[in-house]
Amino acid sequence: MAAAPITQDVMTIPRKLPEGPTNLIGLTRDGLRSALIAKGTPEKQAKMRAGQIWQWMYQWGVRDFDGMTNLSKAFRAQLAADFVIEIPEVVSKQVSKDGTRKYLVRIAGGHEVEVVYIPEEGRGTLCISSQVGCTLTCSFCHTGTQKLVRNLTAGEIVGQIMLARDDLGEWPEQGAPNVEARLLSNIVLMGMGEPLYNFENVRDAMKIAMDPEGIQLSRRRITLSTSGVVPEIARTAEEIGCLLAVSFHATTDEVRDSLVPINKRWNIETLLDALRAYPRVSNSERITFEYVMLDGVNDSKEDAHRLVKLIEGIPAKVNLIPFNEWPGAPYKRSSGNRIHAFADIIHAAGYSSPIRRPRGEDILAACGQLKSATERARKSRKQIDAEAGL
Ligand code: SAH
Ligand code: SF4
Numbered sequence: 001m002a003a004a005p006i007t008q009d010v011m012t013i014p015r016k017l018p019e020g021p022t023n024l025i026g027l028t029r030d031g032l033r034s035a036l037i038a039k040g041t042p043e044k045q046a047k048m049r050a051g052q053i054w055q056w057m058y059q060w061g062v063r064d065f066d067g068m069t070n071l072s073k074a075f076r077a078q079l080a081a082d083f084v085i086e087i088p089e090v091v092s093k094q095v096s097k098d099g100t101r102k103y104l105v106r107i108a109g110g111h112e113v114e115v116v117y118i119p120e121e122g123r124g125t126l127c128i129s130s131q132v133g134c135t136l137t138c139s140f141c142h143t144g145t146q147k148l149v150r151n152l153t154a155g156e157i158v159g160q161i162m163l164a165r166d167d168l169g170e171w172p173e174q175g176a177p178n179v180e181a182r183l184l185s186n187i188v189l190m191g192m193g194e195p196l197y198n199f200e201n202v203r204d205a206m207k208i209a210m211d212p213e214g215i216q217l218s219r220r221r222i223t224l225s226t227s228g229v230v231p232e233i234a235r236t237a238e239e240i241g242c243l244l245a246v247s248f249h250a251t252t253d254e255v256r257d258s259l260v261p262i263n264k265r266w267n268i269e270t271l272l273d274a275l276r277a278y279p280r281v282s283n284s285e286r287i288t289f290e291y292v293m294l295d296g297v298n299d300s301k302e303d304a305h306r307l308v309k310l311i312e313g314i315p316a317k318v319n320l321i322p323f324n325e326w327p328g329a330p331y332k333r334s335s336g337n338r339i340h341a342f343a344d345i346i347h348a349a350g351y352s353s354p355i356r357r358p359r360g361e362d363i364l365a366a367c368g369q370l371k372s373a374t375e376r377a378r379k380s381r382k383q384i385d386a387e388a389g390l
Contacts (some may be wrong), residue, residue, distance in 0.1 A: 023086045025162070026155025028204050029054060039082040049075070051213070057085060058214025061162065061171030072349070087159030087169040088113075093167065100360030103163065107132070107156045111149050113159045113192055117168070117184070118359050125167075128160040130202050131193025136227055138247070138260050140292055142326040143192045156203035161187065161215060187217060189224040190245070191340050196229035196236065209247040219243075225290065230266040233274040243320070244278055245288035246271070250298050251306035259298070272310060279315055286315040293334035293342065294323050304345035317352040324358060 013374055022035055033050040039301055040331035056062040063086075065071075065079045088105045091112065095101050101117040115131040132149035134141075161184070165171055168183045187209060189195045195202045208221055209215045226233065236244060250256035256263040263271075275287055289311060293299050307318065320343055323333040334342075339355055346353035 005133075015189045021082060021084045021157050024053065024057065024083050025085055025087055025159055026153055026157070026201075026208070028154075028207060031204075035083070039078070052078070054211070055213050058208060058211065059172070059216075061165060062389060063087075086109060086155070087162045087241030088156055089161055090167070094363040096360040096363045098359055099231060100363065101167065102360060102363050103160075103167070105160065105163065107152065109150070113152070113156075113160075113302075115164060116189065116360060117164050119183070124183045125186040125188055126161060126164050126184050127188050128157060128193050129193055130157060130189055130195040130198045134193050135197060135258075136194055136262055138227060138249075140249075140259060140294060140329065140331050142321060142329070145303060148193075151201060152193070152207070154201040154204035157201060158208045158215075160163065161209055165215075185217075185221060187222045188245075189222075189355060192230065194227055195224050196226045196232035199232050199235065206240050220285070223288065225288075226259050227262050228266055228271045230270055230274045231263065237278050243285070243288070244275075245290055248289045248307075249291075249292050251310060255298055259292075259294075268310065272314070276314055286317045289316055289318045290321055291318055292321045292323050293339050295332040295334045295338070299338045299342055301335040301341060301345060304342045306352070308346060308349040311351070317354075318346045320346075320355045322355065322358060324361070 024032060024035065027035060032054060033046045034182050036046045036049055036053075041049055049071070051079075053068065056068045062068060065076045065083075065085070066080075068076055071079070088107045090103050091106050092104045093101060099119045103115045103117075105113050105115055107113065111132045113132055115129065116127040118125045118127065123372060129152065131151050133146040134143050135148045136144055139145045164184055170183050186321050187206075189202065202224070206224075209217050209222065210219055219241045220243060222240075223245050224236060224240065225245040225247060226236075227247045233244070236242070247260060248256075249259050251265075251268075253263060256268060266274075278287060279285065289307075291298070291307070311318075320339055322339060323329075323331055325331075325333060341354055343353040
């Protein structure tokens with residue numbers, strides 16, 4: 001088999017951004033401790049101080065050293081001289097008719113990513129991004145037509161959760177018991193980018209989100225979606241332990257090669273082997289198979305039967321995603337009848353097969369639409385500049 005044309009130049013991008021005071025957001029607990037020691041905190045005190053600062057930042061949402069009232073004034077002043085506490089800046093927020101909120105967020109270097117909050121009955125899911133753009137080129141995905149700009153840092157990833165909590169007003173009152181977040185109760189890594197090509201930063205950010213003295217999201221409320229980076233799947237189980245979703249989308253290698261080109265490197269069989277091992281290693285429940293419904297491409301009854309055979313023996317749920325069209329997309333959404341017929345076959349075989357209801361379509365917040373909105377924003381800014389004669 002010919003080598004797949006997949007570049008992974010993201011690995012050569014340094015994790016640390018240009019110099020400046022160190023941002024404490026995104027450091028692991030150990031990293032925070034080391035950063036304090038490097039700036040003169042005695043080693044004996046560092047663990048305790050790191051724990052106190054951690055709690056201020058992640059449990060109470062405090063961004064200002066002066067507000068950390070259990071630290072001495074002199075220590076707070078020293079911290080303010082050496083460090084910053086920064087999360088990405090929200091450039092704009094749109095709220096859909098259905099309550100979905102989409103934030104356009106600016107990160108260092110002036111790049112932008114989108115973060116989507118989806119309120120549901122009794123819970124709320126935040127869809128976060130792991131990269132600006134994507135190195136992969138899935139043919140139905142708008143993000144895939146945008147070149148990778150860079151990996152997000154761990155701070156920029158966990159920062160997306162923090163800015164949503166800011167907007168939802170969901171930091172608990174200081175001193176109050178830290179109950180499980182209600183408005184923002186679940187995280188899906190399903191925004192822009194391939195999370196497993198930014199493994200360390202995604203892992204560190206999720207560890208922060210799961211920490212019991214902080215944002216406190218259970219690992220069962222975090223779902224990481226991958227296009228199928230097989231070597232990192234076992235690592236995800238071991239080092240993160242969250243739930244896994246896989247962008248499956250086809251039932252033959254021929255079709256999957258054309259939709260999800262990473263399949264040329266790790267084909268369906270190799271991917272399924274890795275998925276079979278996942279629940280055992282991560283002690284998680286089911287794997288979510290995401291399946292985008294493309295008219296006449298992957299939506300036949302034969303496909304549904306083949307899919308059932310392929311996933312046999314894997315604790316699974318199949319999430320059917322009606323294709324979200326974007327300008328110039330080479331596919332059409334399958335008809336409602338097709339999608340229902342497909343869902344029925346999967347369901348009859350004993351798997352849950354929900355059809356994902358597109359959310360926030362009026363604000364272009366649905367899966368695979370994220371790039372278009374950013375470009376629109378860019379375009380309108382360009383227009384504004386042009387009008388201003390810049
Ligand atoms: N890169 C990761 C996660 C981001 S994509 C991955 O590929 O899994 C999140 C989900 O949206 C994936 O299942 C992806 O295949 C799907 N998706 C992308 N473009 C879409 C579109 N235009 N319509 C519907 N789903 C889409
Ligand atoms: Fe990248 Fe996922 Fe889009 Fe594929 S579907 S191009 S992996 S963001």
